[in-house]
Amino acid sequence: MKVTLNVNGEGRELDIDPRTTLLDALRNHLDLTGSKKGCDHGQCGACTVLVNDRRINACLALAVMHEDDEITTIEGLGQPGALSPLQRAFVQHDGYQCGYCTPGQIVSAKGMMSEFDLGWPSNVSDDLTAIPDFSRTEIRERMSGNLCRCSAYPGICAAIEDAAPEEGLKNTKAAE
Amino acid sequence: MTEHLKMDKVQPRMLDETGQGAIHKPMTRPEGPLKVSGTATYAAEWSLPNMAEGVMVRAAITKGTCEIDESSVKDMPGFVGIYTDRMVRNSAQGTMGTNPVQPEGEVHYLGQPIAVAVAETLEQARDIAQSLAVKYTPADGAKTVMDDSTEFEDDDDPVDMGDLDKAMSEAAFSIDSLYTTKPHNSSAMEPHAAVADWEGDRVILRGSLQMLGFNKNELADSLGIDVSNVRILSPYIGGGFGSKLGISPECVAAAVASKKLGRPVRVVLHRNNVFEMITLRTETRQRMRLACDADGKLTAIGHENWQTNLPGESMAEPVDVATHFLYGGENRRYGQHIARLNRSASGAVRAPGEAVGQLGLENAMDELAEAAGIDPIEFRVRNIPEKSPESGLPYSSNALAQCLQEGAEMFGWSGRKGPKERLEGEWYLGMGVASAARSNILMESRANVTLNPDGTALVQTDMTDIGTGTYSILGQIAAEMLGIDPSKVTVELGDTDLPEASGSGGSWGAASAGSSVFLGAKGIRTKLAERLGCSPEELRLQDGVATGANNRRPLAELMDGPITEEGHIEPGSTSNDFEQAGFGAHFAEVAVNKVTGEVRVRRMLAAMAAGRILNAQTARSQVWGGQIWGIGTALTEEIQHDRRTGHIVNNDLAEYHIPVNLDVPDLDVHFVDERDDQSNPMQIKGIGELGLSGAGAAITNAIYNACGVRVYDYPATPDKIFPHLD
């Protein structure tokens, strides 16, 4: 089946089996292997990509269902030599070890920030109607969809906090 | 030339003399930019021209034989082939170096690999694998549970010193408790994967493997070919934790299929396959018997364990390994009993032995301290022996007391109260402590080090970096020894065509591979000293300039071309003449919900003594990893087997609960400054597993301190706690 995917600002034409997930389309057909496959069933977050700015698990998405969407992968955030603030902060704070969950963590963090921008609450928000705090606990809850078996969570949180201003995080109490 | 050292005697502390400042300090990882941008290439990410895709087929019965009916899938779109030849039953045990069991049509456990389905695309291969008709002939006598009626194989030579029973009955205080732990899965985030391709008779395997020197032999043996015809590439590995010590079924399957087809084949394990086909940590039962006199001096230690494995597997979890040397006491007894079950094979998972053994030991120590009415830290300190209590060997270094005491101070231990004395809303709060100990090991290892006149250097070895920071520290060691900035060093790893290293496992990687790089660089220093006309001891190298014998010359002037030296380390008599181990202390504060029994860890501190620390940042990350694994072992991680079929019920990451970000509070890590002269020429000790040893016990001891519920059956899920609360 013919589909056009808009990935990192570029239209890419593909002829794929309708069964192909967005993740496999990226990894096996577009040579964008930055998005990782840890479980293939929505249980780890390694495959996190942005679709129209929202983070999702690419392993539980069919490529053919995302024809008109804007897809952003880790490769679209920055490359060696031109890393994004989040990517730089992950290096600086050792927000990884083996690196396998890392692209998913970073893309997820990016998506999380835009959720903060929208003022979305989380399960640890005390007051559902208030602007959420950009606190450690909030970050931890919101990043809990990205497993890291190397257990780099402390570095991941530190990196996210550090990069937030440069990533342009708005609309949080911290930014007020 | 080779600079060789057999570690028979103490070496000078060279790294305290060199002045480059490339080690000790925190340093970011050189491969970091590749990892954060998704451009580091892991095994499954090699895309070779005309590559076919393979998917493993798992057995649907517990025991018996199977026959594959290829005709059932032959006409499916994209079909390329079904292969069963040489299929291995499970991943190889660490450092085995030979083929895993190849059962040839027999099934020994549910979930065993029995075939690989190969097709043009992944989607097709997956469908074919799931559609393949298999005729099973079940056999009687499958064993699937370890309980009182199980038959056990006993170890031949259990230690039995003094008279444990007598000491127990005569003691002022004693405890006799049974602890159980459930099986654990490594759950490295990268599933095992292999891309095989043949160049004539030589197979090139891109895999996700920790110990290439052993792995090439395992693969050669499994395929029945000469090891010279195996090349393995493993430059990036998405975590190992023991699960990638030995080759796994997809390596052999990909190699066999690729050979038959004459084209590259990629096989990636599905996450369910990872749970079933890769060795996991056995469940354990541990009987702890401890006794002490009125002053709180241990008189007796008994640590007996029961565990399981598949028939034919050599590995046994060394549950009591640290109990042998951690505390004193004259009367000591051990014993190991293995049940042979038709369930996924047991093998090494991070800190085999200590990870579970210290749950039993360190909880029992807490129980006895309480019985004797002594503070748990004081109780432990009182029982640190002068010499290793069974072998009589001196410790190479032992800073346990310092770790306990400095840690207690930093953690605010004096604020600790008794069970149910601190209540915050619905939450009981409490603190716990546990000692950490992990044997330190040196393995044979080789590396080539090349220094170029322009002040750049190259390190080459078949060592791996599974996330532990090998790329960083090998570069730092070379930089420090050669007096150049670490950014000038390129480190090439993970290729069996390079000099053979120890591999990553047993926390020996940094010491072993690191020492080989140290030695290679030392060889280069000798040559430079000669050229400068000074003794190697006099030579100073810093920022690309050599100084010595009143001479000062930039490297470029001193060298007319690259200098390459091989470093070669071998363990020697210091390994036998000393009890070598890393020591430490874990502290935890937890909150226990009095309604639901849910436990949340509030904070943790690890005070660690692991010799010289090469890179404070990557070392701290390793300890964080240990602490967080401690949270998992204490609270959430548990493989559940079906009692009738033995199959793993929670064979995925939704139901096998590794800690998530929110489970992890602020973690502190404190390194006690130390040099271990007996360990290796760099005076370092392993850190990766020390951080896990005892970590879970600090948490369960804190649970007891919070709410008065002692966890005997790990993990401490809510259902284990709330029934004991009012």
Added chain:
Amino acid sequence: MKPFDYIRATDPAAVQQAGGRIIAGGTNLLDLMKHQIETPATLVDVTRLEMTEIEQSENSLRIGSLVTNSELAAHETVRRDYSVLSRALLAGATGQLRNKATTGGNLLQRTRCPYFYDTTQPCNKRAPGSGCQAMEGANRILAILGASDKCIATHPSDMAVAMRALDARIEVESATKGTELLTMDEFYVLPGDNPEVETVLQQGDLITAVHLPAAPAGRQSYRKVRDRSSYAFALVSVAAIVNTEGGKITDAALAFGGLAPRPWRDSGVEEVLIGEAPSEALFDKAADVLVADAKGHGDNDFKIPLARRTMKAVLSELTGVS
């Protein structure tokens, strides 16, 4: 995954015509299709349909079935007036999954029973008549209420539990019956002898929306007990809306997750509470009613006392009785 024909629906009629399996967020269906637990021959993508709005009227809220779990949880009115729903949604899954998961799909997600998930194992729900391997197997996460001797699966949704307490009604468009509004009681079917049947929906029926009545009076709470602090299904969950006036409970709505094949609600529990002054003894009486017919199957026995404790704690929280 079995091959399928992919159809992108442009209007509801096309869905009915296609007669295939509906896919929305895909977070449950694709998971199951990869295991070949679900093997639809035709997949009807409904994500281009106009069902993405949350419409507010004086005394109701109409939630389009494609509204994602994230959007619904973050919706201003929901956060303010239906906080139990917002909380339940936020307690479920992860940020990534909630961004994809839809309201309709969430209602229809299937059980996490491990034997249902393993196609080598017997399971009456997946393969009718093959037996229930969970009954005497690993059933720690399975049901203690509303189950049958054929199946003890639980419905894993958090969202649906809150909706049950909120008296939500499900808007269904079917070829045969036109548009219907079903209570959740009418919508979900208990397993009985046919655990493969979970709802009254027929092939091609489309959930178009969920309706919530006017915001209830009183305080709301959602409490979820689970094995890890996030990214885990409920062992037990309680959605509760309780109103007290003049020292008496005037209204109570309690629904439970993790206990039964559908979001569980027992009017008997509420009857015990309504009209009475809140007290520990009263909560005990209500808990007795809740678990009167509860049946454990070994591993999940603990859910009986856990459900009691959790319910009582939620009632204490909402009424201020300790």
